[in-house]
Amino acid sequence: MILQAVEVERTTEPNVRQTVLKLEHVTKKFGGLVAVSDFNVDLKEGELLGLIGPNGAGKTTIFNLITHVIPVTEGKIEFYGKDITKLSTDRIIKLGIARTFQNIRLFSNMSVKENIMTAFHVHLKSDLFTAVAFLPKYREEEEFIQQKTWELMKEVGIEHLADHKSSSLPYGLQRKLEIARALATSPKLLLLDEPAAGMNPDETLELNQLILRIRERYKLTVIVIEHDMKVIMNISERIIVLDHGVTIAEGTPSEIQQNPLVIKAYLGVGDEDA
Amino acid sequence: MGWSLFMQHLVNAISLGFVFGLVAVGYALVYGVVKLVNFAHGDVFMMAAYFMFYASVLFGFPWLAAVIFGVVMTALLGVGIEKVAYRPLRKYPRINSLVSSIGMSFLLQNFAVVVFGGIQRSFPVPEMMRKTIILGEVRIQAVSIYTIVFSILMVLLLTFILQKTKIGLAMRILSTDFDTARLMGINVDNTISFTFALGSALAAVSAVFYALRYPQIFPFMGQYPGSRAFIAAVVGGIGSIKGALIGGFLLGMLTVLLPAAFPEYSGYREALIFALLVIVLVFKPNGLFGQEAGEKA
Amino acid sequence: MKRSTRVLLSLMLIIVIYIFVYFSELHMDPFIKRILNTGLIYAILAVSLNLINGFTGQFSLGHAGFMAIGAYTSALLYMSPETKMSNFFMIPLISPLDRIQIPFFWALIIGGLMAAGAGFIVGAPCLRVRGDYLAIVTYGFSEIIRSLFNNLQNITNGPLGLKGLPTYTNLWWTVSWTIVTIIVIKRIVDSSYGRALKAIRDDEVAAENLGINLFKHKVLAFVVGAFFAGVAGGLLGSLLMTIDPNSFSILFTYQIIMIILLGGLGNITGSVVVGIGFAFLMEWLRFVEMPMHIFGIEIPGILGMRMLIFSVLLMLTILFFRQGIFGQREFSWEGVAKLFQKRKVKE
Numbered sequence: 022m023i024l025q026a027v028e029v030e031r032t033t034e035p036n037v038r039q040t041v042l043k044l045e046h047v048t049k050k051f052g053g054l055v056a057v058s059d060f061n062v063d064l065k066e067g068e069l070l071g072l073i074g075p076n077g078a079g080k081t082t083i084f085n086l087i088t089h090v091i092p093v094t095e096g097k098i099e100f101y102g103k104d105i106t107k108l109s110t111d112r113i114i115k116l117g118i119a120r121t122f123q124n125i126r127l128f129s130n131m132s133v134k135e136n137i138m139t140a141f142h143v144h145l146k147s148d149l150f151t152a153v154a155f156l157p158k159y160r161e162e163e164e165f166i167q168q169k170t171w172e173l174m175k176e177v178g179i180e181h182l183a184d185h186k187s188s189s190l191p192y193g194l195q196r197k198l199e200i201a202r203a204l205a206t207s208p209k210l211l212l213l214d215e216p217a218a219g220m221n222p223d224e225t226l227e228l229n230q231l232i233l234r235i236r237e238r239y240k241l242t243v244i245v246i247e248h249d250m251k252v253i254m255n256i257s258e259r260i261i262v263l264d265h266g267v268t269i270a271e272g273t274p275s276e277i278q279q280n281p282l283v284i285k286a287y288l289g290v291g292d293e294d295a
Numbered sequence: 296m297g298w299s300l301f302m303q304h305l306v307n308a309i310s311l312g313f314v315f316g317l318v319a320v321g322y323a324l325v326y327g328v329v330k331l332v333n334f335a336h337g338d339v340f341m342m343a344a345y346f347m348f349y350a351s352v353l354f355g356f357p358w359l360a361a362v363i364f365g366v367v368m369t370a371l372l373g374v375g376i377e378k379v380a381y382r383p384l385r386k387y388p389r390i391n392s393l394v395s396s397i398g399m400s401f402l403l404q405n406f407a408v409v410v411f412g413g414i415q416r417s418f419p420v421p422e423m424m425r426k427t428i429i430l431g432e433v434r435i436q437a438v439s440i441y442t443i444v445f446s447i448l449m450v451l452l453l454t455f456i457l458q459k460t461k462i463g464l465a466m467r468i469l470s471t472d473f474d475t476a477r478l479m480g481i482n483v484d485n486t487i488s489f490t491f492a493l494g495s496a497l498a499a500v501s502a503v504f505y506a507l508r509y510p511q512i513f514p515f516m517g518q519y520p521g522s523r524a525f526i527a528a529v530v531g532g533i534g535s536i537k538g539a540l541i542g543g544f545l546l547g548m549l550t551v552l553l554p555a556a557f558p559e560y561s562g563y564r565e566a567l568i569f570a571l572l573v574i575v576l577v578f579k580p581n582g583l584f585g586q587e588a589g590e591k592a
Numbered sequence: 593m594k595r596s597t598r599v600l601l602s603l604m605l606i607i608v609i610y611i612f613v614y615f616s617e618l619h620m621d622p623f624i625k626r627i628l629n630t631g632l633i634y635a636i637l638a639v640s641l642n643l644i645n646g647f648t649g650q651f652s653l654g655h656a657g658f659m660a661i662g663a664y665t666s667a668l669l670y671m672s673p674e675t676k677m678s679n680f681f682m683i684p685l686i687s688p689l690d691r692i693q694i695p696f697f698w699a700l701i702i703g704g705l706m707a708a709g710a711g712f713i714v715g716a717p718c719l720r721v722r723g724d725y726l727a728i729v730t731y732g733f734s735e736i737i738r739s740l741f742n743n744l745q746n747i748t749n750g751p752l753g754l755k756g757l758p759t760y761t762n763l764w765w766t767v768s769w770t771i772v773t774i775i776v777i778k779r780i781v782d783s784s785y786g787r788a789l790k791a792i793r794d795d796e797v798a799a800e801n802l803g804i805n806l807f808k809h810k811v812l813a814f815v816v817g818a819f820f821a822g823v824a825g826g827l828l829g830s831l832l833m834t835i836d837p838n839s840f841s842i843l844f845t846y847q848i849i850m851i852i853l854l855g856g857l858g859n860i861t862g863s864v865v866v867g868i869g870f871a872f873l874m875e876w877l878r879f880v881e882m883p884m885h886i887f888g889i890e891i892p893g894i895l896g897m898r899m900l901i902f903s904v905l906l907m908l909t910i911l912f913f914r915q916g917i918f919g920q921r922e923f924s925w926e927g928v929a930k931l932f933q934k935r936k937v938k939e
């Protein structure tokens with residue numbers, strides 16, 4: 022079933038929860054540049070992790086490594102205990118990881134609806150012949166996709182724009198469409214890369230509520246990247262701070278706010294990021 | 296194959312390699328700066344031969360003057376083609392310019408058929424180029440020696456332009472980063488025009504030597520050396536001048552030595568050379584001598 | 593509009609087309625019929641190349657190569673052993689091809705399958721090679737095919753080509769194959785698979801990050817596209833009655849590319865209309881190469897003028913009609929219905 026949520030025994034005790042994602046000593050070098058250096062994380066089911074740090078800290082690179090858009094230089098990545106370090110991107114997505122992009126990557130020649138429908142392809146069961154012959158099995162699947170697409174559009178509030186070209190949407194709605202599209206692959210882990218970038222405070226607030234809502238509804242584990250830390254202070258349980266590829270702090274939002282290293286890293290970048 | 300025969304073939308191969316190499320440099324220069332595979336380059340080469348032919352035979356220019364006239368006209372043609380066919384497409388996906396260059400190649404060929412006629416014409420060959428030099432058992436055509444000497448001069452001149460002149464510096468910066476170049480106040484349009492002029496002029500020079508070697512000129516004469524040079528440029532690492540020259544050599548060797556060594560398989564030469572192109576692109580897309588590019592995404 | 597209504601309307605249209613074919617085969621001028629056949633073959637080629645170039649965004653220059661494979665394979669299968677014998681007088685055709693003769697339909701299918709196999713081989717590098725590099729690889733492939741066909745004399749008869757192919761191709765065949773091609777490819781692009789292909793065209797990284805297997809889908813486009821190109825090659829061979837390796841040069845691919853550009857990348861209606869129109873245009877343009885009489889003065893025909901005009905048109909398309917004549921507008925029954933409704937309102 023598409024969009025089937027993982028049934029999880031949620032207990033209040035975090036360390037009893039299952040590990041969803043585990044990165045061990047992950048390092049990425051681009052030539053001489055060490056973009057990510059010895060990064061470690063152990064993410065529990067249902068957790069919402071904030072990944073923050075100034076521009077160029079290596080946050081997006083970590084997402085690219087998790088979904089194997091680029092290979093790791095060193096280290097190991099596990100998803101529900103399975104080593105996915107060397108799996109191809111599409112296989113990783115099939116296992117249940119979905120992501121959005123910092124610089125929105127929608128299919129610009131397609132409508133809003135089609136963008137989401139495309140994402141259901143990963144779990145399509147009909148083979149090409151069944152689809153081309155439009156046999157009952159495919160017809161059922163297509164109907165199911167239509168209906169779920171509609172639900173997802175409603176979820177993020179863009180159902181009135183279903184037939185509009187995705188590139189014609191305002192920025193904030195494009196980001197929401199990208200989230201809906203990611204959800205369509207029925208992920209267990211959702212990676213959001215600066216979802217609030219370019220949004221005003223009101224929109225950001227609304228987005229945060231959306232993130233919390235979908236986490237509940239679809240039983241998601243979430244990592245949110247932000248370079249403005251104020252944005253996710255309210256929603257994340259745990260925050261990791263990166264600077265120049267190095268993990269400089271990890272803890273609860275209030276711990277992070279008082280950490281002198283973090284303050285220094287942010288001050289070093291200048292005011293425009295604050 | 297005897298030693299003397301081998302030497303003859305070798306000299307032949309080297310001079311042909313230079314011809315291919317110089318045309319290949321034209322592909323490389325353009326690719327380096329605007330990232331366009333200029334499919335029309337071989338036909339610019341053909342046009343050069345006709346410019347010289349008409350200057351000499353129709354207007355009675357002295358040979359050398361005809362050649363210089365041809366080089367200048369070809370450079371202008373190259374600039375014109377860029378202005379008309381590539382510049383308006385610069386802001387669109389690269390594939391648009393690629394198709395445009397295919398169309399331009401088509402257009403030049405058909406233009407030549409209509410205006411110059413479909414029949415073959417004899418390129419004027421000066422007396423001193425017709426000689427055959429005999430060194431013991433080895434017989435070498437004078438034109439091969441001229442080709443090699445002048446090609447080396449052209450390569451030196453090109454290196455000088457790229458390394459020591461302002462416009463050369465601009466070209467090099469443009470080839471690494473368009474935006475930086477603009478920020479640095481480089482006139483992008485002029486630099487690109489110059490690149491096309493330079494590449495076309497080199498094609499014109501190699502057209503002279505090619506036409507001296509095979510003095511029949513016709514509207515489709517650019518296709519064969521054009522595709523050879525193009526393969527040379529790709530195999531050498533498209534965008535790299537050094538790679539283009541080395542690739543040209545390699546292709547010259549393959550073209551001349553392969554059928555000489557295995558005459559019974561000479562028919563498969565084309566298939567083999569194109570297979571080389573495909574294999575290099577698939578397994579070493581930056582060419583045998585090109586540098587590694589960044590990773591995807 | 594309900595799906596069943598659309599299907600019904602389409603069926604009716606197909607019946608009307610076949611009635612037209614029936615009468616055309618009986619009464620149409622053979623010259624016009626021949627052009628129409630050629631046009632329909634162009635349409636098959638254009639629609640199939642559009643699947644690769646237009647919908648999947650994989651710029652292929654290999655279509656002439658796929659055609660050549662289909663044309664040769666089918667010709668060697670449907671020609672009679674006697675005709676083969678008279679063709680291969682220099683070097684005999686290898687056994688058992690020299691004895692085999694099978695019906696035209698199956699010859700076309702096998703020709704298409706061979707081309708599809710080649711499509712798989714050509715599509716495979718897609719994993720490593722993109723954009724203009726892929727264009728070059730496919731161009732190289734088509735040149736390799738041409739060169740091999742020029743040399744494998746005991747299979748292809750080399751540069752002499754094959755002559756005296758029986759003329760099976762008629763409007764029944766070309767129309768039917770055009771319909772099959774359109775339906776299959778339209779169904780693919782409208783299905784979930786088609787959405788995946790379009791996603792790859794729009795943004796490979798995003799597509800991959802939605803779990804779409806790039807390799808599988810790109811190869812799929814190549815295999816299906818090549819199959820229909822192979823069939824079209826088979827039809828063309830039997831229409832022209834003679835084939836040789838050099839008639840399947842890159843020039844042929846350029847013509848098909850021009851058709852899909854003019855018709856609009858990713859527009860099936862455009863490919864079909866322009867494909868058929870192109871055949872008529874090229875025929876009509878022959879007049880420019882004939883001597884003309886204007887006010888009693890005879891102007892001699894200029895050889896090559898036709899191709900020059902063609903290339904000027906090509907350049908104009910590339911520079912000024914980047915969206916093609918039809919843009920994104922596809923034929924649809926809803927569109928037709930709207931047209932009628934508008935008329936009624938005006939009345």
Ligand SMILES: Nc1ncnc2c1ncn2[C@@H]1O[C@H](COP(=O)(O)OP(=O)(O)O)[C@@H](O)[C@H]1O
Pocket residue numbers: 051054056074075076077078079080081082083589590591592
């Ligand atoms: N594909 C790549 N090739 C080379 N360098 C890269 C690549 N991707 C990112 N980098 C470099 O790695 C560093 C980290 O980048 P990134 O992860 O995008 O930072 P951010 O934390 O802002 O998301 C930057 O210096 C960036 O230039």
Ligand SMILES: [Mg+2]
Pocket residue numbers: 077080081082123
């Ligand atoms: Mg980033």
